[in-house]
Amino acid sequence: MKPVIGVTPDFNAGDRKEWGGKEPTYFLRARYIRAIEELGGVPVILPLVADRAARRRLLQGIDGLLLTGSGPDLDPTLYGESQRYRFPIVAQRRSSFELDLVLLAIRKQIPTLAICGGMQTMNVACGGTLYQDLTAQVNDVLQHRQQIPAVQVSHSITITPGSLLDRIVKRTRMNVNSSHHQSVKSVGRTLVASAAAPDGIVEAIEHPRHPFFLGIQWHPEFLFERHLLHRRLFQTFLRAASRRASHQPSPAIRGTNS
Numbered sequence: 618m619k620p621v622i623g624v625t626p627d628f629n630a631g632d633r634k635e636w637g638g639k640e641p642t643y644f645l646r647a648r649y650i651r652a653i654e655e656l657g658g659v660p661v662i663l664p665l666v667a668d669r670a671a672r673r674r675l676l677q678g679i680d681g682l683l684l685t686g687s688g689p690d691l692d693p694t695l696y697g698e699s700q701r702y703r704f705p706i707v708a709q710r711r712s713s714f715e716l717d718l719v720l721l722a723i724r725k726q727i728p729t730l731a732i733c734g735g736m737q738t739m740n741v742a743c744g745g746t747l748y749q750d751l752t753a754q755v756n757d758v759l760q761h762r763q764q765i766p767a768v769q770v771s772h773s774i775t776i777t778p779g780s781l782l783d784r785i786v787k788r789t790r791m792n793v794n795s796s797h798h799q800s801v802k803s804v805g806r807t808l809v810a811s812a813a814a815p816d817g818i819v820e821a822i823e824h825p826r827h828p829f830f831l832g833i834q835w836h837p838e839f840l841f842e843r844h845l846l847h848r849r850l851f852q853t854f855l856r857a858a859s860r861r862a863s864h865q866p867s868p869a870i871r872g873t874n875s
């Protein structure tokens with residue numbers, strides 16, 4: 618059965634001068650939808666409803682959750698800090714929705730894949746913190762906003778042996794693309810870091826006691842068409858969601874044949 622995957626869009630409240638426009642607007646890069654559709658899922662773009670009961674109702678209709686990236690950054694007050702650098706802030710409607718859904722997805726054991734800004738939201742939802750600006754706060758940090766096209770990889774990551782990510786890609790090292798200026802500083806409760814860049818920046822987090830709960834700092838939706846390992850990320854996520862769809866207990870990933 619094809620799993621239904623809820624996909625979170627970005628949102629422009631319409632009052633940000635630097636974004637122009639007046640009307641509140643949802644937007645989402647089509648690659649996220651294409652990756653889910655082409656690899657066997659049914660993507661559904663989720664409206665960022667404010668009502669908590671409505672959020673729970675939405676989750677009843679999906680088998681997996683995909684938290685997408687975002688140009689703007691999470692409000693630092695959400696992880697107990699004041700804003701120290703100039704950057705646009707994610708719309709409160711989006712951050713409130715996603716922070717709530719992350720905790721619901723843990724409680725309800727909903728397979729969840731979080732990409733880039735989505736990973737940062739996943740971490741903050743679990744009580745973790747972020748570097749507000751890598752180049753200002755971390756010495757000798759790599760260029761994590763690559764200047765080459767996102768369909769190209771730009772640095773390697775080292776993967777923790779035995780982690781979910783390792784069990785998916787069956788490698789302890791792989792190459793990724795990179796388009797971020799923030800990253801995980803302290804890892805949230807119940808989560809573990811499972812990959813790092815050569816400069817030590819966290820590149821993946823996961824919940825070890827959840828069927829599939831993985832946050833990654835890179836963008837596999839630009840890479841899945843030509844890179845097997847990035848395709849496997851979506852395929853394994855969709856298999857976990859499909860198991861939920863068929864109401865089978867969703868065992869921890871024991872290998873790509875499970």
Ligand SMILES: N[C@@H](CCC(=O)NCCCC(=O)O)C(=O)O
Nearest residue numbers: 686687688689733734797798799
């Ligand atoms: N703002 C955060 C997260 C970066 C991110 O999600 N980038 C993706 C760009 C938007 C998109 O194309 O989806 C940071 O810069 O660290």
